[in-house]
Amino acid sequence: MEKVTVKQLYRESEKFAGKTVLVKGWVRTIRASNAFGFIELNDGTFFKNLQVVFESELENYKDISKLAISSSLSIEGEFALTPEAKQPFELKAKKVVIEGKSDADYPLQKKRHSFEYLRTIAHLRPRGNTFSAVFRVRSLAAYAIHKFFQERGFVYVHTPLITGSDAEGAGEMFRVTTYDLNNPPKDENGKVDFKEDFFGKETSLTVSGQLNGECYALAFRDIYTFGPTFRAENSNTARHAAEFWMIEPEIAFADLLDDMELAEDMVKYVINYVMENAPEEMEFFNKFIDTTLFDRLNNVVSSDFGRVTYTEAVEILEKSGENFEYPVKWGIDLQTEHERYITEKHFNKPVFVTDYPKEIKAFYMRINDDNKTVAAMDLLVPGVGEIIGGSQREERLEVLEARMAELGLKKEDYWWYLELRKYGETKHAGFGLGFERIIMYITGMTNIRDVIPFPRTTGTAEF
Amino acid sequence: MEKVTVKQLYRESEKFAGKTVLVKGWVRTIRASNAFGFIELNDGTFFKNLQVVFESELENYKDISKLAISSSLSIEGEFALTPEAKQPFELKAKKVVIEGKSDADYPLQKKRHSFEYLRTIAHLRPRGNTFSAVFRVRSLAAYAIHKFFQERGFVYVHTPLITGSDAEGAGEMFRVTTYDLNNPPKDENGKVDFKEDFFGKETSLTVSGQLNGECYALAFRDIYTFGPTFRAENSNTARHAAEFWMIEPEIAFADLLDDMELAEDMVKYVINYVMENAPEEMEFFNKFIDTTLFDRLNNVVSSDFGRVTYTEAVEILEKSGENFEYPVKWGIDLQTEHERYITEKHFNKPVFVTDYPKEIKAFYMRINDDNKTVAAMDLLVPGVGEIIGGSQREERLEVLEARMAELGLKKEDYWWYLELRKYGETKHAGFGLGFERIIMYITGMTNIRDVIPFPRTTGTAEF
Numbered sequence: 001m002e003k004v005t006v007k008q009l010y011r012e013s014e015k016f017a018g019k020t021v022l023v024k025g026w027v028r029t030i031r032a033s034n035a036f037g038f039i040e041l042n043d044g045t046f047f048k049n050l051q052v053v054f055e056s057e058l059e060n061y062k063d064i065s066k067l068a069i070s071s072s073l074s075i076e077g078e079f080a081l082t083p084e085a086k087q088p089f090e091l092k093a094k095k096v097v098i099e100g101k102s103d104a105d106y107p108l109q110k111k112r113h114s115f116e117y118l119r120t121i122a123h124l125r126p127r128g129n130t131f132s133a134v135f136r137v138r139s140l141a142a143y144a145i146h147k148f149f150q151e152r153g154f155v156y157v158h159t160p161l162i163t164g165s166d167a168e169g170a171g172e173m174f175r176v177t178t179y180d181l182n183n184p185p186k187d188e189n190g191k192v193d194f195k196e197d198f199f200g201k202e203t204s205l206t207v208s209g210q211l212n213g214e215c216y217a218l219a220f221r222d223i224y225t226f227g228p229t230f231r232a233e234n235s236n237t238a239r240h241a242a243e244f245w246m247i248e249p250e251i252a253f254a255d256l257l258d259d260m261e262l263a264e265d266m267v268k269y270v271i272n273y274v275m276e277n278a279p280e281e282m283e284f285f286n287k288f289i290d291t292t293l294f295d296r297l298n299n300v301v302s303s304d305f306g307r308v309t310y311t312e313a314v315e316i317l318e319k320s321g322e323n324f325e326y327p328v329k330w331g332i333d334l335q336t337e338h339e340r341y342i343t344e345k346h347f348n349k350p351v352f353v354t355d356y357p358k359e360i361k362a363f364y365m366r367i368n369d370d371n372k373t374v375a376a377m378d379l380l381v382p383g384v385g386e387i388i389g390g391s392q393r394e395e396r397l398e399v400l401e402a403r404m405a406e407l408g409l410k411k412e413d414y415w416w417y418l419e420l421r422k423y424g425e426t427k428h429a430g431f432g433l434g435f436e437r438i439i440m441y442i443t444g445m446t447n448i449r450d451v452i453p454f455p456r457t458t459g460t461a462e463f
Numbered sequence: 464m465e466k467v468t469v470k471q472l473y474r475e476s477e478k479f480a481g482k483t484v485l486v487k488g489w490v491r492t493i494r495a496s497n498a499f500g501f502i503e504l505n506d507g508t509f510f511k512n513l514q515v516v517f518e519s520e521l522e523n524y525k526d527i528s529k530l531a532i533s534s535s536l537s538i539e540g541e542f543a544l545t546p547e548a549k550q551p552f553e554l555k556a557k558k559v560v561i562e563g564k565s566d567a568d569y570p571l572q573k574k575r576h577s578f579e580y581l582r583t584i585a586h587l588r589p590r591g592n593t594f595s596a597v598f599r600v601r602s603l604a605a606y607a608i609h610k611f612f613q614e615r616g617f618v619y620v621h622t623p624l625i626t627g628s629d630a631e632g633a634g635e636m637f638r639v640t641t642y643d644l645n646n647p648p649k650d651e652n653g654k655v656d657f658k659e660d661f662f663g664k665e666t667s668l669t670v671s672g673q674l675n676g677e678c679y680a681l682a683f684r685d686i687y688t689f690g691p692t693f694r695a696e697n698s699n700t701a702r703h704a705a706e707f708w709m710i711e712p713e714i715a716f717a718d719l720l721d722d723m724e725l726a727e728d729m730v731k732y733v734i735n736y737v738m739e740n741a742p743e744e745m746e747f748f749n750k751f752i753d754t755t756l757f758d759r760l761n762n763v764v765s766s767d768f769g770r771v772t773y774t775e776a777v778e779i780l781e782k783s784g785e786n787f788e789y790p791v792k793w794g795i796d797l798q799t800e801h802e803r804y805i806t807e808k809h810f811n812k813p814v815f816v817t818d819y820p821k822e823i824k825a826f827y828m829r830i831n832d833d834n835k836t837v838a839a840m841d842l843l844v845p846g847v848g849e850i851i852g853g854s855q856r857e858e859r860l861e862v863l864e865a866r867m868a869e870l871g872l873k874k875e876d877y878w879w880y881l882e883l884r885k886y887g888e889t890k891h892a893g894f895g896l897g898f899e900r901i902i903m904y905i906t907g908m909t910n911i912r913d914v915i916p917f918p919r920t921t922g923t924a925e926f
Contacts (some may be wrong), residue, residue, distance in 0.1 A: 005684075007616060024716040026686075026887045044684030044715065045616055070887040074716075099716075100858065100888035123879040124886065126682035135679070139619040146609050153470065155507055156602040161624070161691050162637070162706050164924040174625070174661070176637050176668065178695045181647050181655040190577055192644040198637070198695055198705065199924040205639065212586075212926060216598070218588035221468075221488075221507030228624050228691065231643045231659055240660065243625050253487040253537075253562075254508065348687040395563065408824045416586040423587065424489045425563035434873055454623045454675055461627040461662040463675060463879055 001076060007046035009079065013089050016079045023050060023091060024074045024099070030066035039064075041073065041091075047133060047280040053079065054093040063098060069109060070102040070127060108322065115450050122454050122463050130289070133281035134451055137274055138439050144273035145247055145435075148266055154249065155220040159209030161228060164201055165413055172232040173204035174242075205230035210248050210430060211364075211417050214393060217428055218252035218420050224249040226435075236458050238447040241436065243456040250430035256366075256375045256392040259429035260352050263379055263388050264305045267350070267438070271297050274442055286381060290444025296383055297351060297442065306343075306351035310334075310373065313342055313353050320345070320365055333360045339378075339385035350381045363403050364417075365391040377431070384441055390431025397421035470509035472542060476552050479542045481906065486554060487515060487537045487562070490592065492573055495528035502527075504554075505538065510596060510743040515540065517556040526561060532572060533565040533590060561867050578913050585926050593752070596744035597914055600737055603903050607736035608689060608710055608898075611729055617712065618683040622672030626693060627664055628876055635695040636667035637705075668693035673711050674827070674880050677856060680713035680891055681883050687712040689898075699921050701910040704899065706919040713893035717821060717898050719829075719838045719855040722892035723815050726842055726851050727768045730813070730901070737905055753907025759846055762812060769806075769814035773836065774799075775818050776805055783808070796823045802841075803847035813844045826870050827870060827880075828854040830862055840894070847904055853894025860884035 004021045025043030032038070035056050040049035054064055067073075077091040107121050108128050118125040125131040149156065162176050178198040179185070187193040194202045209225040216223045229246040249266075251258060275282055275297065286293040299336055308316070317328040317338055322345075326335045334342075334353070343351050353374040358365070365374035375392035394400040400421060401411065411418060439451040451457040454463040488506030495501070498519050502866040503512035515538055517527055530536075540554040570584050571591055572868070581588040588594040612619065625639050641661040642648070650656040657665045663862045672688040679686045712729075714721060738745055738760065749756040771779070780791040780801055785808075789798045797805075806814050818836040821828070828837035838855035857863040863884060864874065874881060902914040912918040917926040 005616070011837075024889070044680075044682055072716075072887040072889040099890070102886045106886050121879075123678040123882060124682075132682060135620070136618055136683070137620070139617075142619050142621075143609055143613045146606055150602075151832070153468070155599055156605050156709055157916055158605075158691075160706060160919055160924070162693075162919050162924055162925070165926075172641070174639050174641060175644065176639060177644065178635070178637060179644065181592075181638065181642065181644060182638065198697070198921065200918070200922045201914040201924065203924050209743050215926075216589055216916065217507075218601070219507055219587075219595060228621075230625075234661070244501045244623055253535075286921040298817050310524075393787070416584075419586065421563075422566050424535040426487070426535040427562070448569060453620055455680065456623055456625050456662070458661065458674055459663045461623070461625055461664065461666050463623070463628075463678075 003081075005045040006041070006043045006048070006050045008045055009050060009089065010048060013079075013081060017081045017089075019079055020076065020094070022074065022076050022458060025050070025072070027067055027069055027071045027073065027102070029069065030065075030067055037061075037065055039073070041075070042127075044132075047129075047136070047278075047284065051087045051090040052093055053090055054096060058093065058096060060096065060098070064096050067098070068102040070106045072099040072102075073097065074099055088433050096290065100415045115447065119449055119455070122203055126453070129284060131450075133278070134286050134439070134443055134445060135453060137278050137281055137443055138451060140274050140277050141270050141439060141442060142226070142245075142435070145224075146264070147273070148269045149249065150222045152222065154222040154224050155216065157209075157213060157216045157223045157225050158227060159206070159212040159225050161206050161230075162199070162203050163206045164199060164203050172234075173207060174230050174232045176203045194301045207231060208246070208248065208432065210250065210432065211414075213248050213250040213430065214417070214420060214428065217430070218424065221252045222249070234458050238449075239437075241448045241452060241455055241457050244448070244452070245435035247433045247435060248430060250428065252426050252428040253421070254429050255427050256354065256377055256429055259390050259392065259431055260307070260354075260377055260379075261307075263352075263377075263390060263431050263433075264350075266433075267379070268301050268389070270438060271301050271442060285444050292383075293354070293444045300381065303349035305379070306347040306349055308342070308347075308351060308353055309355045310353055310357065311355065313338075316346055317341060331357050331359065334378075336385045339380045341384075343380040344382045346383065350379060352377045352379055358403075361391070363407050363409060364393050364400070366394045367399055367403065375429075381441065384437070386435050387410045387441060388431050388433045390429065392427065392429040395421055395425040395427055397425070468508040469506045469511070469513045472513060472552065473509055473511060474691055476542075476544060480544045480552075482484065482542055483539065483557070484542050484554070485537065485539050486511070488535070490532055490534045490536065490565070492532065493528075493530055502536070504538070505590075507595075510592075510599070510741075514550045514553040515556055516553055517559060521559060523559065523561070526855050527559050530561065531565040531567045531569050533569050535562040535565075536560065537562055550859070570812060578668045578910065582912055582918070585912070588699050589916070592747060594913075596747050597902070597906055597908060598916060600741050600906055601914060603740050604733050604902060604905060605689070605708075607733045607900070608687075608729070610730045610736070611711065612685075612687045615685065617685040617687050618679065620672075620676060620679045620686045620688050621690060622669070622675040622688050624669050624693075625662070625666050626669045627662060635697075636670060636866055637693050637695045639668060648710075662878055670694060671709070671711065671895065673713065673895065674877075676711050676713040676893065677883060677891065678879070680715045680889075680893070681887065681889065684715045685712070697921050701912075702742065704901075704911045704918055704920050707911070707915070708734065708898035710896045710898060711893060713891065715889050715891040717892050718890050719817065719840055719892055722853050722894055723768075723770070723817075723840055723842075723853065726815075726840075726853065726894050726896075727813075729896075730842070731764050733901065734764050734905060748907050756847075756907045763844065766812035768842070769810040769812055771805070771810075771814060771816055772818045773816055773820065779809055780804060794820050794822070797841075799848045802843045803845075806843040807845045807847070811845065813842060815840045815842055821866075824854070826866050826872060827856050827863070829857045830866065838892075844904065847900070849901050850904060851894050851896050853892065855890065855892040858888040858890055860886060860888070
């Protein structure tokens with residue numbers, strides 16, 4: 001008798017028709033009369049359930065009939081195609097072994113629960129439809145990203161999480177220490193003395209692997225990072241988490257145009273991969289989470305992404321006649337309302353906005369010949385706004401040093417980053433993609449807490 | 464004219480023979496007479512260099528001749544097969560554009576440098592042979608792991624790094640806080656009050672994602688994690704880092720035998736994948752780093768791994784006649800010398816040691832019927848010793864609670880972990896593989912600092 005998964009039964013039902021098979025899984029629903037009963041069995045391998053029919057001839061029929069949701073079973077039965085019925089096939093149970101009984105107080109009953117409530121049972125929520133779909137898609141999208149870059153010869157680099165430098169000053173950081181906070185060693189001035197701490201100095205959790213990534217791009221040419229990143233910002237929004245995953249490719253002998261091409265190819269690849277490999281989950285999202293989802297994703301996949309400079313974008317916004325909450329003029333950082341107008345109303349497709357004023361962008365971005373803007377790009381997508389931010393990097397040592405001096409950054413802190421410009425500098429570029437952002441975009445889920453298995457946000461580090 | 468990579472030229476040299484191509488890369492070596500010169504050009508896409516011939520007819524011949532190592536160039540030239548020469552082909556330069564001159568003090572000169580020295584220039588070391596090979600292999604091995612699990616339908620789970628619980632008490636932890644250590648808020652007893660800290664309580668960096676992983680295995684059946692893990696242990700050895708990457712698969716409806724089968728398949732798969740996809744790098748390791756490497760890896764790939772219980776292993780050691788530094792008797796934790804005797808001398812192949820005394824293993828491992836041992840397994844490999852540790856998990860609520868009480872672990876701290884045993888428990892198992900351990904094993908590198916791009920160890924968090 002063959003051990004099979006529910007996925008196998010769905011994908012190769014003809015092959016198993018009429019055969020006796022062994023399936024193991026959890027009860028999603030159960031109902032029984034005196035004579036027979038039905039179980040919807042889910043084994044975790046597939047989004048859909050297997051319908052199991054069990055009859056009163058089974059010696060443990062009564063025990064089975066009384067099972068609570070989420071009980072685990074091992075079932076031998078005959079797999080039968082049922083072309084006349086609603087479901088395509090069913091398993092006629094010959095023997096049912098109860099592996100683990102679930103308690104009757106199982107918190108995930110059949111009725112709908114709010115996402116807020118489900119966050120309080122993050123250890124159980126992937127057993128329901130929505131979160132099993134979200135987290136399978138998350139897994140597939142992560143793999144798609146690796147596959148995309150590896151097929152193109154990119155080297156995957158694990159950049160460090162604990163860092164002794166403030167990198168780009170991109171955000172508030174978490175401190176990392178082995179000191180007992182009640183009693184840390186002090187120096188003669190009564191200040192905490194970090195010389196005795198684990199790393200011999202103050203350390204934090206990284207906000208970006210980019211600067212480290214650049215070192216590797218200047219050795220391997222094309223690299224990417226994919227790892228956790230941290231922000232200690234006290235912002236209790238639906239789009240911010242303290243711990244999230246980020247993808248940061250970096251390409252040498254490449255400029256901003258190459259960078260945008262890479263970003264566009266990657267986004268399309270990931271969406272296509274998920275659509276092909278999780279069709280049932282995607283149907284579910286399109287039906288129950290966001291009915292515009294397929295339209296939106298198909299639009300992304302089939303469009304040539306638009307391109308517009310920041311200066312042009314500002315003109316478009318000024319001429320739009322829209323009444324924005326934040327007034328538009330050259331020099332401002334675009335707000336979500338502006339970004340969405342550009343991508344949704346004006347272009348109605350994803351669009352790269354390029355060449356931002358240097359004042360609102362990071363020190364490492366390459367200064368354009370106008371000396372006012374930098375070779376930066378943000379990818380805006382309908383329904384969300386910014387999803388990717390990138391730039392060509394400043395490869396000219398003097399220009400970079402001058403810019404750092406302007407911003408008060410110390411050369412000593414970036415000695416190794418600056419050395420990349422001394423020893424065979426090249427044009428290079430890269431971008432960052434917040435992984436959760438693209439998962440939200442692909443699934444239609446609107447709260448970042450619902451696309452991270454065990455989210456860490458202000459005030460919350462449960463499980 | 465076609466832009467090509469050095470990898471393309473090596474892999475499809477016939478296709479490009481006689482063609483004019485454009486290549487960009489960095490100078491690895493350069494020598495020139497008055498009439499002509501040679502450049503070994505590396506573009507990061509391939510382990511080997513492209514030989515470039517340039518002649519004094521080039522208008523910038525003198526500038527080129529004087530270039531320092533690691534200068535970046537853009538070269539148009541004719542690609543010619545050279546069957547009569549040592550190298551298989553060369554590029555006859557027609558035009559050489561100097562993109563970035565390297566300084567003459569470039570620290571990675573052609574002579575051999577010690578690995579210790581190279582750690583001090585971690586931003587440049589991947590530009591040399593050894594570390595370009597190490598980090599390409601690391602990238603390929605990481606991908607092989609994803610590919611292995613994804614092809615088998617496993618769901619990739621991102622378990623949290625910041626944790627509010629001490630998990631399994633597996634090791635010293637780093638504290639995470641946003642408090643200013645000079646002045647943290649205190650409660651009425653003068654102790655640090657964590658209520659005001661970012662997460663409203665004390666938090667640390669995780670030592671294992673296993674307990675979180677189990678939640679997902681009991682939803683998806685087969686899952687794996689692959690992410691950073693931390694140990695704040697003050698051990699300055701060649702095998703320990705404060706930050707490293709770990710793979711932790713977890714499989715439901717599975718026992719210790721399934722677990723060992725999975726581990727064996729995975730190890731073989733990763734080795735085969737790297738051998739196939741980085742043949743040049745692996746040749747290099749076998750020639751310059753560890754001349755027993757191929758023998759060792761071929762032995763692993765072609766062996767059926769041995770299996771022996773801890774009790775049998777102790778008997779083997781007692782009867783061995785060896786004079787061990789640590790005397791052997793039933794109940795001790797096996798030391799590296801014991802492990803290596805078992806795998807190298809007795810079996811001469813990888814071997815799983817199973818069923819360890821419960822006293823030396825973690826609380827979550829399943830108690831065997833003898834009530835003395837647990838369903839644990841360690842995989843020992845020749846040349847290293849332990850490389851994987853795993854177990855079947857205790858799925859019986861009462862047994863688990865009793866074991867936790869014995870060890871003084873509080874039920875409240877593990878409420879969600881215990882609930883997995885209330886709501887549809889099943890047999891399940893898993894293991895942990897330190898990613899750096901397998902990279903060291905595959906490359907022959909003997910110091911963990913040399914297989915992590917920017918290592919974090921006691922006293923060191925540079926770059």
